[in-house]
Amino acid sequence: MRELDRHITTPRYLEIADVLQTEIVNGKYKLNERLPSEAQLCNRFRENRYTIRQALDILLYKGIMRSHQGKGHYLCEKPLNLQYTITPEMRFSKVIAMLGCTPSAKLLQQEKLVPPEAVVKGLKLEPGEEAFRLEILRYANSIPLTWNVTWLPVKYFPELLDHTYSLDSLYTMLDGVYDVQLYRIWSTFQAIYPTAVEAGHLKVPSNINLLHIESVMRDGDMRLVEYTSAKYRGDLCRVSIQFEQV
Template identity: 35%
Template sequence: MSMSDTFHLKIAEFLITQINNGTYACGDRLPSENELCAQFQTNHHVVRLAISRLINMGWVATYQGKGSFVKSRPEAFPYSLSAKTGFSSNLKGRPLAHRGQLMQWEKRHPMPHEARYLDLEMHEYVYDLRIKRFINEQPMSLSTTVIRAHDVPDLPDFLADFQSLYKILSEHYQIRPIRTKSIVQAIMPTLKDTDLLHLPENVPLVKIESFARHPSGHPFEYNVSKIRSDMCRYVIDF
C-alpha cells in the first residue's frame, strides 16, 4: 500500500482505526475538534478535513454544538426488490413501519428517453408520480415513476389515499408489472435530495433505474429511485 501521504488522511485513518479497535464504540463522542487540534498539533481546518472524511465514509455524524459521534450502524433494514415486486410489498410481515408518501403527480408528455423505452409517441401521455418512502418515519428513498397513461385510465381517482402504487395497479387494474432490468449507480445527493431526505451529512446514495413491462408484454413503467444505503439494505432477489 502506497497512500495516505497527507496529514488529514493520516488523522482520518488513525480515527477509523480507533473506531475499529473499539476505542470509540457506536454512539460515543469523538474528541472535540479543539482536542484533536491539540492532539495532532495542527489546526481546525486539517482536523475538519479528517472528520469530513469520516463523515463521507459513514463512520461518524456531527451535530453542531454537540460533537462528532460514531454512527450506530443499525443493521440496515432490508429493502427488497425482485422481478415481481415493488417496494412496499416486500416489507409486509416485518416489524418495520414502512410508508410511501405521494409527494406530487402530474399527467404530461413523456421525455424523449421515456418515450423511447415506453414505446410512446411524444404527443401521448404518461403519469409521473413522485414518491418518498419512509422506514420508521425516517425518509429512506425518493422515486419517480413514469407509466403510460392509457394503461391506467382514471388513475387520479385512486391517488387520494395513496399507500402503494402496486396496490392501486393490482386492485383497480389487475396489473402486476414485471421488472425486466435495473441499472445501479452510486451517486452523491443533489442539494434537493439532501433536503428531501433530511440527510445530515454527505452520504452517497444508490440510484436505481428500473424498467418493467405489462404482463401482456409491452413496456409499462420506468422508475428512478434514490436510496439511502447507509440506513437500509437494498436486497435484490433473483
C-alpha cells in the first residue's frame, strides 16, 4: 500500500483520492468489481466518513468511478482504449482501422471564408485570401472520438464543397479528386476542456480533458495545404508520436 506523506500541506481528501486513483490506474481494481466500502476506507486511512466521501467525490467528478446507491462504487468502463500514433503520413481512418476499429466521419458544417490569423500564418495565406472550413466529427466503432476543424485554401481545392456530400475520409477524397497526398510538417499539443457544443457532440461531461492537436500539412509539391484543429477525447485514447528513423 502506498503510504501517505503527512508532512505536506495537501488536503487529506485530495491525498486519499490520489492514492486511490494511482491504484486504479495500476490495475488494483477490476471492472464490475465493487470497490472498498466507505467503512473499509475509513478504517484503512484512519479518517472519518466526510473526508472519505470528499475523496470519492473527486474520483466521481473525474469520471474514474461511478456510484450505485445501496451497492457502492465501481470503475467506469471505457468503450475504447486506443493507442493513437501520429506520423508524418498519418490518416485517421487508416490508424483506426489498424487498431481493429471501424472509422467513420460526419460533416457537421462547411463554408468558404477568410480564416482567422492563426490559420493565415500557418498556411502563409495572403491577406483576405479565402479558405474552406470543414467541421468534422470522427468516430471509432460509432463512438465519437475527435472534433476536427479543417482549413483548406480555395486556390488549391477549387469546387471542394461539391465533393464533400459523402465524407467518409477527407484524405481519400482529396487524393481521388485532386491527386493530393498530405504530409504533416508540425503539430502542437495542449490539454483543454471542451466547449458545451463540443462536449455535446463528443458525448462527454464538460470536466473531461480533450487533447487539442493543431497541425499543418503539406502536399508533394511542398505547398501548405491544410491547417487542422483536432480535439481528441482524453478519456478514450492516448496519443503517441512516431519519429522517422534515420
